[in-house]
Amino acid sequence: MAFLEVKDLKVHFPIKGGIFGRTVDHIKAVDGVSFELEKGKTYGLVGESGSGKTTTGRAIIGLNNITSGSVTYEGQDITNIRRAKSSVRKDIQMIFQDPYSSLNPKKRVLDIVAEPIRNFESMTKKEERIRVQELMELVGLSPESILKYPHEFSGGQRQRIGIARAVALKPKLIVADEPVSALDVSVQAQVLNFMQDIQKELDLTYLFIGHDLGVIKHMCDHIGIMYRGRYVEEGTVNDIFTNPQHIYTKRLVAAIPDIDPNKRAEQRAFRKEVQTEYEQSFNDYFDEEGLAYDLKPISDTHLVALPEKG
Amino acid sequence: METNKGVVDEKALKAQKSPSGISIIWRELVKDKLAFGSLIFLVLISVFVYGTAIFLDQDEIVTVDLFSIHQPPSEEFWLGTDYGGRDIFGQLIIGTRNSLTIGVLVTLMTGIIGIVFGLVAGYYGGHVDNILMRILDFFLVLPFMMIVIVFVAIVPKYSVLTFSLIMTAFLWMGIARLIRSKALQEKELDYVQASKTLGSSNFKIMFTQVLPNLSSLIIVTMTLNLAANIGLESGLSFLGFGFPESTPSLGTLLGYARNPQTLEFRWWIWVPASVLILLLMLAIRNVGEALKRATDARQRRG
Amino acid sequence: MWKFTVRRLLIMIPQIIALSIVIFVLAQMMPGDALSGMIDPNVDPERLEELREKHGWNDPWYVQYADWVGGLMQGDLGQSFRFKMDVTELIGQRIVNSFWLSLATLLFTYLIAIPLGIISGRYNDTLLDQTITGYTYIGFATPLFIFGLVMLWVFGFMLGWFPTSGSVTPGLEAGTFEYFVSKVNHLILPALSMALITTVSTVQYLRNEIIDTKQRDFILTARAKGASESRVYNRHILRNSLLPIAAFFGFEITSLIGGTIFIENIFGYPGMGQLFLESITMRDYTVVTAVTLLFGIASIVGALLSDIILSLVDPRIRIK
Numbered sequence A: 001m002a003f004l005e006v007k008d009l010k011v012h013f014p015i016k017g018g019i020f021g022r023t024v025d026h027i028k029a030v031d032g033v034s035f036e037l038e039k040g041k042t043y044g045l046v047g048e049s050g051s052g053k054t055t056t057g058r059a060i061i062g063l064n065n066i067t068s069g070s071v072t073y074e075g076q077d078i079t080n081i082r083r084a085k086s087s088v089r090k091d092i093q094m095i096f097q098d099p100y101s102s103l104n105p106k107k108r109v110l111d112i113v114a115e116p117i118r119n120f121e122s123m124t125k126k127e128e129r130i131r132v133q134e135l136m137e138l139v140g141l142s143p144e145s146i147l148k149y150p151h152e153f154s155g156g157q158r159q160r161i162g163i164a165r166a167v168a169l170k171p172k173l174i175v176a177d178e179p180v181s182a183l184d185v186s187v188q189a190q191v192l193n194f195m196q197d198i199q200k201e202l203d204l205t206y207l208f209i210g211h212d213l214g215v216i217k218h219m220c221d222h223i224g225i226m227y228r229g230r231y232v233e234e235g236t237v238n239d240i241f242t243n244p245q246h247i248y249t250k251r252l253v254a255a256i257p258d259i260d261p262n263k264r265a266e267q268r269a270f271r272k273e274v275q276t277e278y279e280q281s282f283n284d285y286f287d288e289e290g291l292a293y294d295l296k297p298i299s300d301t302h303l304v305a306l307p308e309k310g
Numbered sequence B: 001m002e003t004n005k006g007v008v009d010e011k012a013l014k015a016q017k018s019p020s021g022i023s024i025i026w027r028e029l030v031k032d033k034l035a036f037g038s039l040i041f042l043v044l045i046s047v048f049v050y051g052t053a054i055f056l057d058q059d060e061i062v063t064v065d066l067f068s069i070h071q072p073p074s075e076e077f078w079l080g081t082d083y084g085g086r087d088i089f090g091q092l093i094i095g096t097r098n099s100l101t102i103g104v105l106v107t108l109m110t111g112i113i114g115i116v117f118g119l120v121a122g123y124y125g126g127h128v129d130n131i132l133m134r135i136l137d138f139f140l141v142l143p144f145m146m147i148v149i150v151f152v153a154i155v156p157k158y159s160v161l162t163f164s165l166i167m168t169a170f171l172w173m174g175i176a177r178l179i180r181s182k183a184l185q186e187k188e189l190d191y192v193q194a195s196k197t198l199g200s201s202n203f204k205i206m207f208t209q210v211l212p213n214l215s216s217l218i219i220v221t222m223t224l225n226l227a228a229n230i231g232l233e234s235g236l237s238f239l240g241f242g243f244p245e246s247t248p249s250l251g252t253l254l255g256y257a258r259n260p261q262t263l264e265f266r267w268w269i270w271v272p273a274s275v276l277i278l279l280l281m282l283a284i285r286n287v288g289e290a291l292k293r294a295t296d297a298r299q300r301r302g
Numbered sequence C: 001m002w003k004f005t006v007r008r009l010l011i012m013i014p015q016i017i018a019l020s021i022v023i024f025v026l027a028q029m030m031p032g033d034a035l036s037g038m039i040d041p042n043v044d045p046e047r048l049e050e051l052r053e054k055h056g057w058n059d060p061w062y063v064q065y066a067d068w069v070g071g072l073m074q075g076d077l078g079q080s081f082r083f084k085m086d087v088t089e090l091i092g093q094r095i096v097n098s099f100w101l102s103l104a105t106l107l108f109t110y111l112i113a114i115p116l117g118i119i120s121g122r123y124n125d126t127l128l129d130q131t132i133t134g135y136t137y138i139g140f141a142t143p144l145f146i147f148g149l150v151m152l153w154v155f156g157f158m159l160g161w162f163p164t165s166g167s168v169t170p171g172l173e174a175g176t177f178e179y180f181v182s183k184v185n186h187l188i189l190p191a192l193s194m195a196l197i198t199t200v201s202t203v204q205y206l207r208n209e210i211i212d213t214k215q216r217d218f219i220l221t222a223r224a225k226g227a228s229e230s231r232v233y234n235r236h237i238l239r240n241s242l243l244p245i246a247a248f249f250g251f252e253i254t255s256l257i258g259g260t261i262f263i264e265n266i267f268g269y270p271g272m273g274q275l276f277l278e279s280i281t282m283r284d285y286t287v288v289t290a291v292t293l294l295f296g297i298a299s300i301v302g303a304l305l306s307d308i309i310l311s312l313v314d315p316r317i318r319i320k
Helices: A053-061 A087-091 A109-120 A125-138 A143-147 A155-167 A185-202 A213-219 A237-242 A247-254 A261-285 B010-016 B021-031 B033-055 B088-124 B126-141 B144-154 B160-169 B173-186 B190-197 B202-239 B250-258 B260-265 B267-301 C002-029 C045-055 C061-073 C087-122 C127-141 C144-158 C177-214 C217-224 C229-266 C272-281 C285-313
Strands: A004-017 A022-037 A042-046 A068-073 A092-095 A173-177 A205-210 A222-227 A230-236 A295-297 A303-305
Touching: A004 A053, A022 A053, A022 A068, A022 A222, A022 A230, A042 A053, A042 A213, A053 A092, A053 A173, A053 A205, A087 A092, A092 A155, A092 B190, A109 A125, A109 A143, A109 A155, A125 A143, A125 A155, A143 B010, A155 A185, A185 A213, A205 A213, A222 A237, A222 A247, A230 A237, A230 A247, A230 A295, A237 A247, A247 A261, B021 B033, B021 B202, B021 B267, B033 B088, B033 B267, B088 B126, B088 B160, B088 B173, B088 B202, B088 B250, B088 B267, B126 B173, B126 C002, B126 C285, B144 B160, B144 B202, B144 C002, B144 C229, B144 C272, B144 C285, B160 B202, B173 B202, B190 B202, B202 B250, B202 B267, B202 C144, B202 C229, B250 B260, B250 B267, B250 C144, B260 B267, B260 C144, B267 C127, B267 C144, C002 C061, C002 C285, C087 C127, C087 C177, C087 C229, C087 C272, C087 C285, C127 C177, C144 C177, C144 C229, C177 C229, C217 C229, C229 C272, C229 C285, C272 C285
Parallel strands: A042 A205, A042 A222, A092 A173, A173 A205
Antiparallel strands: A004 A022, A004 A068, A222 A230, A230 A303, A295 A303
């Protein structure tokens, strides 16, 4: 039994039009996505903006309505879990992309971090305060600053507050939606390493959503690559980075910057080559609508969306 | 884990505590001389009229005294008397009290209805919003003045409460619309999504997460509404469709000026009330505008 | 464009139906028979019951409503109990006066608002601008009826420059030049009083709009290209700032309706607002319901006009 299993997930948004505002069409933000998460590991969901990776994450945690498909958490179907106070809500938490809008500007840090605790646990004011201060220490912030407002912290510090809030209930799975893309590069590594530390400490599973392959490579064990709401390739880090099969993946991997200046010319030639291949064989890898085909296994861990042969 | 870990000296906490939003706005208001002066004026007037009104007998003041009709200001009647020989100064005090009371009452009631309505419409959006906004649009196109006048004319016995209920029924839309459009923006922010994943119910998110972010807007709007509501009430009383004469309001005194004789020759009946209304409205607006500037400034600073 | 207009027109239909229902309910609450006006509201209840039975007014409410709406469609607004004449005819006499008063008010409103707004916006933060801003600030706080009273007191009674009541000096023959002059003379003071108060929001809006536009990139570009200051204002800024003012036109109608009730009452001007107040005091309820209905429809149409003009001016609105 998988820790978290997503089966044929579809999230469609209606497009309204006409005089009466009826639904005339759908945007298929996520269209048939399946994957499994292993406990204690990090699964990376990669794609360009608009590929449906964030929608997938938000659908799993219940922020977007699921059109069809199922989400199973430890054997329990949580596809349509909407109730505010369920144990699943407690177990699955989220880290948001924007550390500025994800913390309520009118609340003190104490109230922000204590919000989940107040929803699920009954603690006295004093216990609650101590717990929040412990969490602040855990994420490396001063416990004395719990009466400050979020705007008094820097972006990286705010993201740490967001993480403290997410781990306050000792969750098992955290959906991290591009947790560092809004931060300065210098702070990114700090936050990422810190996320890995608490993963070990609290035995967390991450669903890590991102577009920066460098970050994904650093963080993840398994990777799924999305394009226009569908998977194009899925595999271990090794599968994806050393043996990409789909032309879209190849292009992504080729685009990772290399810091070795001696290889600059080589890199450029390689990128060009991949680009020409991409342009020439685009129709072989995508159907008439430009969407990816269904995934087919090419090894135990590696799946690629290739057309039927013949 | 060590038992004492995380326990921090209360003093250190206090030292790092940041002032709340309201206290910052208050500080800004005090700095604004005109607005602070206006606020003091309003407080003094309120204390005076509510204080004096305790010792004044409303029934005695509104009792007709045929021996002292239309007297100009004198030792006995500081501001003269009206066509029923009633003391204008006493009516002025009681009228101010009644006008203020109803203004505050209507502002609070419209505020509560408008906030709840607007929050629900904006937060849920979609169909809920559509239906609620259709209802609101409908109230908005009703000819407010006329319907209130008709109500007052046909409801047989009305009191301060029923009168303010009638006014409230047609005055909650403005603030509801404002709150709704702000809530629509606010709910898209991640902190609302975060609260959902943290297990807070919609009700809790609306009133404990979103509402505080609208507080400055609400304070400013309600202050400005207070001025508008006092104006509306005195306008209706002026036309004779507000309070009955036995419960004078500032508008009642002005209503006497609809008689050309009073308007032309007996200024003491209507001029003091006019000046008082004008001063009240200006003072409230001063405070409201200053609050608006203060909250804008605070937003700029982040 | 047409899509938005059609949708907006469709929204109007339920609004008008709802309005008619509210007025119908109000009319049912009034004593006597407020829809037809054939019964004296002061008649004793027993006799009333008899009369109701006789005229078939004990029909279920939906039959009565249907009859009433059917009558409205044919322009039958019932009978005025007081004047013993058709309400349609009675309103016909008054509506002309209200029309002229509204037109004069609108004219004054824009005549005041546009120059003041432009001056205030163009020369912002000068002494002139501060004076204008001060006027709008006080204008916002002043209730219309107090201002009307003061205007009447000063210009009507103390200075005697204008007549203090009515819409025309009695005894003049319609169609003569004196008649026309007297009409205009009776209009000026009430229209000006209302305009001076209602115009302040437009002045303020125009001022903010101009100051806002002044700092936009395309204006800076026009300046950088070397366009003269008057060209920048006439060709670029005013075109952008005056259009939204047009959209205020519809809202103006709604605020006029509330305003005329006060102004006509203070200046004794025989228009619709005055008719409404007179009728309600005289318990002539047929007239009350008819006037309320007409004013209600007028404000619905006003909102419609605003939305359509606004959608013409600002294409973004059409999307939603």
